[in-house]
Amino acid sequence: MLKIAIIGAGAISSSHIEGYLRFKDRCEVVALCDLYPEKAEARKEQYGLEAKVVRDYKELLGDGIDLVSVCMPPYSHAPATIDFLNAGSHVLVEKPMASSLEECDAMIEAARMNGKVLSVVAQNRFRNPIMKLKKVLDSGMAGPILHAQVDSFWWRGHCYYDLWWRGTWEKEGGGPTLNHAVHHIDALLWMLGRPSEVQAFMSNVAHDNAEVEDLSIALLRYPNGALGQLTSSVVHHGEEQQIIFQGQHARISAPWKVTASTSLPNGFPVRNSELEGQIHDLHERLPDLPYEGHAAQIDNVLSAIETGEPVLIDGDSGRSTLELIMSIYKSASTGEKVSLPLAKDDPFYTSEGLMRNVTHFYEKSGHVENFAPQAITTGSSYEAKDN
Template sequence: MIRVAIIGAGAISRAHIEGYLAFPERCQIVAVADIFVEKAEEAVDKFGLAGQARAAADYKELLGQGIDLVSVCTPPYTHAEIAKSFLLAGSHVLVEKPMAASLRECDEMNEAAAQSGKILSVVAQNRFRSPMMKLKQVLDEGLAGKIVHAQVDSYWWRGHCYYDLWWRGTWEKEGGGCTINHAVHHIDALQWMMGMPKEVQALMANTSHDNAEVEDLSVAVLRFDSGALGQVTSSVVHHGEEQQLIFQGAAARISAPWKVKASVSKENGFPQPNPELERQLQELYDRLPEVEHEGHKGQIDNVLQGIEQGTPVLIDGHSGRSTLELITAIYKSASTNQLVKLPLAQEDPFYTREGIQAHATHFYEKTRSVTGFSKNEITVSGEK
């Protein structure tokens, strides 16, 4: 039986707790920790963990206590310290996105994992959804042809009060805005499917949230070694919250949500449909299996298998680092108005958390905050 601890009892912890509870024959939650211990106690009661899980105010109380696997569900600026502590104490670690607040912290986390021999996995739960998994497999088959353009639309909408929460909206504690904390899922999927670009040019703005230092909208253009171009729009100002990942191949267009279109040239160069290729791509997509467990549950299953069978996890610390490196390049380009070439060197000012805080664009100063939302109601923003 794998003994599990949840560190951080905020909103995202629910997905982790429910994920572990889906596998009662394989794991047991034995502790929940939060600096606001009443939140940990509430989680223990809410999910029926009384009698099997203790509530703790400090994660350090759990180090060396026979914890096999830890889910780190705390704000991004704490990820590195907590993950390193548990890895070096002999626990496997599943850490929420983004992996850390800087590339240096990612490297330290990966070093701790290598030193301990334990699993470090970074949450990217969208990879464990059928449309995304099947799109990756269709791309790998190559039927759509050489990819010439990739499009990421990570459209979300958040009200002004969203950034009133104490750790949100600051470069120090959140590490950025919508690019790192909302579009991270689509950016992860992009680099998983296409690999890393070699150049990034980006712009960002804060259009609607003057209670945050960070961006609420960014647009980036990417160039890949293959010659393909990509574009990534990250937003918390888009009504409707549509999200999509589109790949334009030389022969066809495929995407998540799934859609396929294929064209061939008429004699005059104008397009006409290629129904035969569309049929082949649709048949391939339909033949591919649905994932057994979706979202966080799927990733937790993958990590449990890694522990039980000694197999690699789908998303390790190096994959998590690649996603953060691409996001960091977007922030560097948008803050300096420069074309950024990848990979980023350790000497780069944006390699460290301190460097990011010093050089990233600060749109506004965060002057008010609350420690938690009560029944999703909040009043700070309305007090002008």
Template sequence: MLKIAIIGAGAISTAHIEGYLQFKDRCSIVAISDVYTDKAEEKVKKYGLDAKVVSDYKELLQGDIDLVSVCTPPYLHAEIAVDFLYAGSHVIIEKPMAASLKECDEINEAARKNGKIVSVIAQNRFRNPMMKLKAVLDSGLAGKIVHAQVDSHWWRGHCYYDLWWRGTWEKEGGGPTLNHAVHHIDALLWMRGRPNEVQAFMSNVAHDNAEIEDLSIAMLRYPDGTLGQVTSSVVHHGEEQQIIFQGLDARISAPWKLKASLSASNGFPEPHAELETTIQHYYDHLPNLPYEGHTAQVDNVLTAIETGAPVLIDGHSGRDTLELITSIYKSASTGECVKLPLEPDDPFYTREGVLKHATHFYEKNSHVENFTDTAITTGRFAGGNN
């Protein structure tokens, strides 16, 4: 029986707790830590847990915790993860992995030195539409991919950034590019690979209580000359998200939509019904996952600990995602066309470098300590909990 600790008892911890509770024969939540102990106590009471509550996670470092879920604000991820890795625990880190590429490297080095697992939450991979889209891409039925498109469209009211740690480069690490589009950027990298050039713009158009962006648009160039684009937003009503791949032979996406064309003699499109039927048949016969979302990723990590199998999303995947996001911030802040990879001598490699060079749109002059514990939205499609 694996012993689990939850660090951070905010809204996102619910997804982790409920995930672990699906596997009561394999693991048990024995501790919850939060600087606001009343929030941790509420979680213990709500879920009927036999778990101790502590205000300082370091009280748990001397215990025999097998696996830790880090659910704190992003600026604390690296310190907590590294401490537990050296204490002998495996670690699941809520997105984003850390506040800088340097911190990602420190986490991965701690995992390597101690022979422990790090998995970064990217629960969209563990959803049927995403898994099936990846399988169709891998089948090659759509042909060579010539364009990729991510629409990470969310909506957050002005008061969203009143929370004390949100809306600052220091503590939140960025706006929707980092904290919302991270899900789809991870999926894009998983399915399409890393671009080698990024040109981006960002702005703050609706939240003058935040330093960070609330809208960004990035253009991507891949080594083979094909292109991609990523829109990250918290100003889009309807919260509709999608990831689209245009192949030479067909267009496929999540949410699932399929279209294939043939060329008429004058170059205009005609329906390619035969290919559409073939791809749809392939898609329809792909198996569904036994679990989805956070629960599926928890299962993946538990299985890795139990059997030695690799996790689907490790610390290197988490770092790759942050690298692309950081390149978007660098390009949007400097006007440069950024070339990947970003090296350790890059001004944006450290948190201090990001704080110094990233564009500050507004200064945050006031805040609230906590919101009422209300439900959080997860978007129209396979969204994350933000």
């Protein structure tokens, strides 16, 4: 029976606790930690846990915790993760992995040195539409990918950035490019690999209580000449999110849709219903996951600890996602086209370099300590929606 600790009792902690409770025969939540202990006590009561509650996570470092979920703000991910890895615990850390590539490298090294599992939350990989899209893409039936379109559309009210740590480059680390599109960027890298060049723009068009962007657009060039476009936003009403791949033979996407064309003698398209049917049949034959979202990723991490098999989303995956995000911030802030990978002497490799060089849109003039407990959105299911 694995002993679990939840570090950070904010809104996202519920997804972790509920995930662990799906596997009561394999693990038990034995500790909760939050800077505001009353929040941890509330979670303990909400889920009927027999768990120790502490204010400082360091009180748990010698308690023989097997697996820790780090659910704190991004600026604290690296210190807590490294401390627990060094104390002999495995770690599942919320997105984004850290505030800088320098911190990511230190986390990865701590996991390697201690022989422990380090996984970064990217629960959308564990949703049926994304998993099935990946398998269809890997089948090659759509042909080589020529263009990718990723719409990470979210909407957040002005007061969203009133929370004391949100909307600051130092504490939150960025806006929707980092904290919302991170899931879509992870999926894009998983499916298509790393681009070689990035050109980006960003702005803050609706949240003058935040230093960070609320809208960014990035253009991506891949080594084989394929192009991509990525929009990250918290100003899009309806929050309609999609990932579209235009292959040489067919278009496939999440939400699921397939369209295929062949050429008439004059070069104009005619629908290829036969290929569409073949690709759609493949998609429909793919089995559903036994679990989805956080529960599925927790199952994956538990299995890795139990069997020694690798996790689907490791520290290197989390780092790659942050590298592309930092490349977007660098391009948007400097106006330059950025080549990947980013070197260790790049200004955007460290938190300090980011702070010195990234665009600050506004200064926070006030803040609140906490919001009242409310449900949050943890990612689109990518299911097709009726118009």
